[in-house]
Amino acid sequence: MKQYAYYPGCSLESLGKSYHVSTMEVACALGVELNEIEDWNCCGATAYFPVDELLAYILTARNLAKAEKTGLDFVAPCSACYKNAYFTNSYLQKDADLAEHINYALEADNLHVSGTSKVRHLIEVFINDVGFEEIKNKVTNPLKSLRVAPYYGCQILRPRKDHEDVENPQYFEGLLSTIGADPIEYASKTRCCGGSLIVTNRKAALDMVRILLLDAVNHNADVIATTCPMCNVNLEVYQDQVNREFGTQYSIPVMYFTQLMGLALGIVPGHLGIGKEQISGASMLAFAQNTKQERNL
């Protein structure tokens, strides 16, 4: 049983609930143990850096420190949290001065961080630690001919430059084919969804969402799969507004990749938070036949 220090992040308690439940389901189905970091705090998201950089690092550092105590890798399902954690971690390793400031603050909470535990995104854990082979073996319900648009978004990829390919990554596609779906190849998969602009500059954000929907729909995707609650909300919840703004009729379901994995692993839709969407994922349910009715944890 692989163990990890799990950092859900605020969104998974509210807007991203279904991400949370499906993550838990899939994790236990794949023999991955996610121990929630006790009494974690908000990572500051993107709205914090504008106020104070150091403070932003400290917020994340507190969670990292707690993870370090357990000696486990720090895993975040939310791309924004992941990006903040990843860079806080690597910067404080590189920059002794920064580390000193951070730890001075952490002292007040009798914590200390040295950047020893690795920071991972949930999807990496499934892909690299569990592995395609392992997942394939556990798939009872391949999502045959389901055309999925893998949406990476920004923060999971950038500003990192040290992973496989910044501009044209392939691992998400790999995961989707592993669960039997067919990933579509579309250019916008790493384009930004607008992030917090949805609040601070609605017009801009809607336009960015529109372009993503346009590209996915033009490639006749049945569903868009996301790796981040922020992206998920922007792409799903605001489709109505996009339609109103631009006179389009988009109505394409948006699912967390964990939800799709769950279906493929034969978990009942209800337990994956499917059915709570703004844009019905009913079409997904078609793929949910022969899911075990009883789940034994």
Add this chain to the structure above:
Amino acid sequence: MSERIGVYVCHCGTNIAGIVDVADVSKWAGEKLADNGVVISRDYKFMCSSLGQELIQKDIKEQKLTRVVVAACSPHLHEKTFRNACKGADLNPYLCELVSIREQDSWVHTDKVAATAKAKAIVSGGVARVIHHEELEPLRVPIHPATLVVGGGIAGIQAALEIADAGFRVYLVEREPSIGGHMAQFDKTFPTLDCSACILTPKMVDVGNHPNITLLTWSEVQKVDGYVGNFTVTIKKKPRYIKTEDCTGCGICWEKCPKKVVDNVFEAGMGNRKAVYVPFPQAVPKYPVIDDVNCTYYLKGTCKACEKFCPTNAIDFNQKAEEVTVEVGNIILATGYDLFDAKRIPQYGYGKLANVFSNLEFERLCNAAGPTGGNIVLRDGKSTPKTVGIVHCVGSRDKNYNAYCSAICCMQSLKFAHLVRERTGAEVYNFYIDIRTPSKGYEEFYQRLLEEGTRFVRGKVAEVTNVARIPEEEGKLIIQVEDTLIGKQRRIPVDMVILSSGMQARHDSKDVAKLFGISCSADDWYIERHPKLDPVATMTEGIYIAGCAQGPKDIPASVVQGAAAAARVLGKIQQKEIALEPVRATINEDQCSGCRICNNLCPFNAILFHEDKMVSEVNLALCQGCGTCVAGCPAGAISGTGFSNEQIQSQLDGLLLLNISHEAVLVDR
């Protein structure tokens, strides 16, 4: 104190004097180093000037100097100068020591006091060292008159012809089946637009027919032994499977060959060739090559169509690779460049979006001898583009790929723009960061393009996509870029995109450099001896470089370097013999215990052991003077000329005479 030493501190204008208090240094040396034998110490504006040298010579004569220390620039720059000055005054040149207070002091430090202190230390080091110098004579070795030229591109061709015309033997080694290099693939050449093949092929033919040139194509250098004047080079001739002595180059074999192969080398993947082929019609030599990776016979064991039809029975399927060794005195490396692989920039869509072309692909596309007979068409092979976007600086001037400017892309792109407009009348956009036309007739060509109405957008292209947002973009390639001159992002729909990929060093340039004992820059280009004053020589005597192997450059510059390298080699050959630094190791028989430790330390097998006398001896002809054996000898029986223990240890004492404290107080020891 027997030696009479003169110390000369150079101002080098303000280069040294600006930071180092030269007057103080020379005064200090005159006083404090008097007991070390310094009888005179001067500072002068430019020691290397003839006046400066005369100054030294005058002192040598009048002051009866037996040793000279010059504190100026790096010995790699002016050691020869001052040694010759001494020679001119009948003082053995090796009794002169040049210590560097410029490259290693005034240019790299800012604190005047510390720099001056360091200069003093360096001088005292030199003084202490020079005492132990001994009179030496340079070793003279004969120079073999033959020359090896590696690489049959335009630079190599030029070099080979210059030397051969002067009446000396040249071995020209080329990796591909034919000489010609990249230039043979181009259609037109900027800025004159004359046909590349038309000006190149005559030279290629000259090479092929030249009595003094031994052409070794489809061959690679395996091994290089020896040193300047006397290199022994082992060359591997890959099997052609053609008896060149019988082949007439009639072409029936490749006519009859049933196997089509995509030509990724010469046609850049745009066209096909047969399994037995010559890369292009004007190839030199005319003999074809059988590509044993794709030939049906080697795959299935049957076919042999070529053999059946060959009128002169020149086909030989059993031919094996052979090794030839040649003796040469000098070597010229003109190994050229690789094209930057645009696939490394996914956002430009090369390899994903059909109508994104690389510059080499486009050269073939608009080449009359190319796959489309010079018709500029899209990948579908028929439709002509109505709008074309040319992207500059692909992989160049970009720290994510190559930080340097590839020098030729601007002019090349302008050339493309002209050809497209001329042949298709299409609307052409050039996307550039800066337009660089720093050569004769280049700026005029740019003006001409402006007059022709080619559109120029100043901005580095961000991405090329096929995601249409508005009807006008449907079915087009959209170039997304900021037009920096109006400060707006633009999305420009085009039918065809040409990427002006930059140049980069050959993928194997590091290995080749190692093979020939020269060094590479951070970007893997070969390093010249001096970036301005000695651009074609290398740090290794007898090895010269020319063309793009040294750095990105266009055809004229490559030709210039090829000729320059040839001139340097001819100069050496004419000297008949060469003087080598007498830096060698010698073994004192009486002290040698015969332990043979040194024997295995020498990579040149220069140390032989005399069983009879039970002592080792150094073969001066083979010894390269690295001094490892000197350091290794437990009995201290080996001494290294020019770098003896005494010399180094006393230089050490000299350097440590002063501490670094900003007062530069003397150490009392």
Add this chain to the structure above:
Amino acid sequence: MTEETKPFEPVVIGFTCNWCSYRAADMAGTARIKYAPNIRLIRLMCSGRLDPTFVFKAFAGGADAVLISGCHPGDCHYVEQNYKALRRFHLLKRVLVQLGIEPGRLKLLWASAAEGAIFAAEINKFVEEVRALGPLNWAQPGELVSTPIMEEVTA
């Protein structure tokens, strides 16, 4: 040696190879890259020429640290002599410890002729490290230390 009032300025002796690191130093000069004036270079034809005695002599003579630098492994102008320097370097470190000298006072640096910037940066780093170590406290410099050692070490 230095007065207490001033910040401690270590004296560093650098042995450089004629083909790479000495030219790297020249390169740093031509490019006007600034570095600490604490280092003084000695040119050898090859790092393989480095006789361990030189290092002890340097320390004995009042150097606070010694830098040995040569061509990158595989790039040696004399084929493989820099590996011999490497061997001696490790040997030296061991002996220095026995002599009660911090091994941090001896540094090996590979630098090609092109790496002027790296060379300069490494020197600055080294000087700072040595500054942190403080002056080499060494009873009275002298032969009695270096000579007996050299027998064991050389070769």
Add this chain to the structure above:
Amino acid sequence: MVDELSFSYEIANLMYASHGEPITNCLQCGTCSGTCPAVEFMEHTPRLIIGMIRADLKKEVLSSNTYWTCASCFHCTVRCPAEIDIADMMYALKRYSMWKGQFQEGLIGPDFSEAFVKMIVNSGRSFEPLLAATYLPKFSARNIIQEGLIATGLVLSGKMPLLPKKIKGLKKFQQMVRRIIPIGAPS
């Protein structure tokens, strides 16, 4: 005036732990602006902003909406041929403008960030409904209604909790925050 730090220098310093290259290295090639997905909503393109900073046009830069329109997607950062961390520079500008209290009227970004921070410092977690209060006033009536609809939708689907959460170790958490700077300290 003379010994006052230049604006460009200040901004450079503000890019605290950003490991990118200084903006003095900018080629003005426009890759950032060509890449930016939000650029058409910016008054000045990112490249232009860099130029303006280098020209010390403090007033013009601060009053531009550009840096508050940055979505922090870091696409410019990874593509910049001079390896400048442009997105991080935008953050630096946001910080600077908030400290100086100089930014364009009517922008939501500043209030939003301020509120966000306050909320986190007060509870340790973020909570959408509270946030809404801070930016809705600046929305058009139409947007407010739409927002309302969405919110109710979310609540009904159980995605939007009605009560904010607080972390247990809040006291210490706040002490930790206080150690660094007063900004956004618990109200």
